[in-house]
Amino acid sequence: MKRFAYAIGDCLVLSGRGAKHIMRRIDTLITSAILPIIFLLLFKYLFGGAMGIALGDESYLNYVLPGILLMSFGFLASTTATAVNDDMAKGLVARLRSMPVARPVFIVGHIFASLIRNSLALICVVGLALALGYRSPATFTAWLCAIVILLLFALAMTSIAVVMGFAASSPDAASAYGMPLMFLPYFTGAFVPIETMPQALQVFCARQPVNTVWKAISGLTLGGEGYSIWAAIAWCAVITIIFLIIGGLLFSRTEN
């Protein structure tokens, strides 16, 4: 019981550190919001016209918003990977490892900071989309559900980023490792309908986890059918758990 209380306390201490880092690195915070906004403007004004016609006069902004959010979370994973690796390079991980603290607690601070950045991106992108004419027929409950899944997806991406941060040889490499996560949503129906892709790609895209997540969010916000909230949640949970376990092991490993 005492150990559990200590672990919770340690999590709070390191989350506090994460919060201070965000406040003192305002430039990182601003870029966390700006790039997702650029994605949104790009897809609305550059591709929006042609895509709207191709989709049969549907609003492309309405269609593409979930994809932009997923892509933004992938992009933000790089920041976490870099931050984790930076702590390794600076020797802070070595210091914590040699201390009698509940060891995987270190990761919690980074997850907390990452969720703050992701939430900010979410608020900025949805807010701007609404200003540009995005309209959703969904109920409040459906939106709440969509937000929960979005944050779970952000958590999953963050967990992968933590492992990348531990595995990378330098902060620069960690940042580069994070990049592919940003492109995962392209291999779903988030930007163009899967039916328009080559056969082999269709098989892959229809089955990959990010597509399941996208279908749930798109279905919830646009009121479509043929999606499963539980499948989306399960995928996010499985990815998070697997990568957090790997991250915990990497943090507390004793080298051979």
Next chain:
Amino acid sequence: MNEREIAVSVRGLTKNYGKSQVLKGVDFEIPKGSVFCLLGSNGAGKTTIIHILTTRLKPNAGEARICGYDAVKQPAKARRHFSLTGQYAAVDELLTARENLIMIGRLFHIQNPKQKADELLRRFGLTADAHKAVSAYSGGMRRRLDIAMSLTADPEIIFLDEPTTGLDPQNRLEMWQIVRELTKSGITIFLTTQYLDEAERLADTIAILNDGKIVKQGTPEGLKSLIVGSSLVLYFETAADLAKAKERLDGSSLSADNDALTLSITTDGRMKAVAEIIDRLSDLSVTQMEQKRASIEDVFLQLVTKEANQ
């Protein structure tokens, strides 16, 4: 020695990385409250020993104990008794010095983290800069903060892994002062260094690590014959003059570099010895002369020369 009076004991420690054997059976014991210095050149295995003792690395064979606890089998218990200060100051640059100390204090679950932080800031002369972000600190201030953080939980043993590497002479002196003050509090200090003068000034016991083995161990006084003051490096204009100089100084500890045309002479650092060398070589084309801090290489050179002369 009584078990309870021993802070660190290492027996038959070996470690391989693939095929290369880094440690080939290391033994030593450190009494509580003393300063132990592990002296060795780059790559001798100093950091490997520290990593094993601080539970980060598993040895292939042998035993490492911290206050009686096995570093391999009881790492959590061992960790309660020591603190590590690495080759790089492990501080959070975005936080202030006080925030760094409070964070570590909270993670150690000590009673009054804030009070402890202020006490350590005072002790290490950082009170005036306590609320500045560490990114604005000088190298010396970072090291001081780093050591202050290591003392947060009042450890019995502190590991200082090459604490003066990369510091300028002034900060090095300051670090020596800090180590001396630490000894007054009764803490056991495990220090590694590449520099002989550092070991001589700070340690109660010096162990020289070479090629994965402790080759000499003793008090600074006991190792006095090995303690060379410095080396004198001469730069020559011609290879012929370099050869002549080697001939004239036959019997001293020399190492010549025929490509760079330099000759390094190990001396006791006294004016008399230096004057004698200058006197003997006064007619040769020496373009430049400099004195270098004695390093472990100089000791080995001295050791080898002595053996050859006997």
